[in-house]
Amino acid sequence: MASVASQVVLHPVTTQSLKVLSTTIGRDKLYRGIQYFARFFAWLLLSRGYKIQAARWDALKSHLALGRKLLRLGKFMENAQAVLKALNAPGDTGERITAIGRQLGYFGYLSLDNIAWANAIKFYNLAPSTAQKINKRIMQFWFTGILFSLAHGLLKAGRLANEVKKLQNQTWAEKSLEAERDLKLQNLQVAREAVRYQFIMDVLDVWIPATNVGLVNLNDGVLGIFGLITSLMALRQQWLAAGGKN
Template sequence: MSSVASQVILHPNVSKSLKVLGTNLGRDKLYRAVQYFARFLAWYLVSRGYKVQGARWNALKSHLALARKLMRLGKPIEHLQAALRAAQIAAEPGEQITTICRQLGYFGYLTYDTLVWANAIKFFNFKPSTAEKVSKNANRLWLAGILFSITHGLLKAGRLANDVRKLQNAHLTEKGQDVDRDAKLGNLYNARDATRHQFIIDLLDVWIPASNLGFTNLNDGVLGIFGLITSLMAFRQQWLAVNGK
């Protein structure tokens, strides 16, 4: 019995999971996945008349959302630093501008989101109208950050496609150039895959703040599925970053 328990507890995948969950990003993406699954399931149960069971999952969704806001305290500064670093490096103008705007959007979003958390735990006591304005500003900035991220992805994807085409059509005249070209192509392919991965996440996530602001009328079931998919995609990305491919 102890041998079986040891094999389970000390299994390599368990150790890898602990490494991922030992990072703030890993825990956040896992909590987010559960949060959006709970959002979907609450909608599904309530829509079929199971209000008591739906309320249980809705409560889980709300508490996880609040917990994630606490975990993100201080994160606005990370995005502000990223914006400043992006402004200091040489890059394609369009990509540089959209990167800076994206990071500033996320900085503003998470700053307002901190106020939403502070009001939720009664550290601040905003008037209902003020609380609504703070929440709307958070969602506006979140939406702006994602839209700039989508624009950045389109610009970067276009540049990478051109770079790949140029390398593939280049005429090699010296020995060893083919090896160098293959290495460069490999780096471009990796960058392209990462850009596409983030682009898919952004295309799904953009509907969440858009719906919160009333620009679309997608129900919680659809938004829950979108959030679950992007959370699992981001969690897998963090898994590979921590444990290697």
């Protein structure tokens, strides 16, 4: 039994899991996945008439959402830094503008999210009408940030596709130059895959704030599935990074 226990505890999968969960973002994505699964499952139970069981999962969803706000305290400063870096960064103007718009959207979202957390734990009491307005602004900023992220992804994908096409059409007399071209193509393909991956996540995530601000009307079952998928995708990125594969 001791041998079996040591194999489980010291297994590489266990070690990599601990590396992921030792980071704030790793824990956040795990909690987010459970949160959105709970949102979906609560909707499913409620739609079938299991009100008591649904209330249990709805409570789990709400407490995880509140706990994740604590993990995000002060995170808006990362977006502030990203805005300043993007202002001075070289490169395509459209990509820079959309990158700045994305970071400003997330900055507003996370800044107000901190205020909403303080109000939720009764550390700072807001009038119900004010709290409602802040929650709406949070969703509007989140929605804006994702829209800019989608635009940024499209622009970057277009630029990378043009660079790949340009390199593929070039011919090289020397093998060393051809090898250099192949390496550049490989790096461009990796970058394109990363852009596509993020674009898929944004396409799914955008419906959550869009529903909360009243632009569309998707039920909690659909939003729960979308949130679960993007949480698992983000958790996969952290898993690969912890394993040195990203």
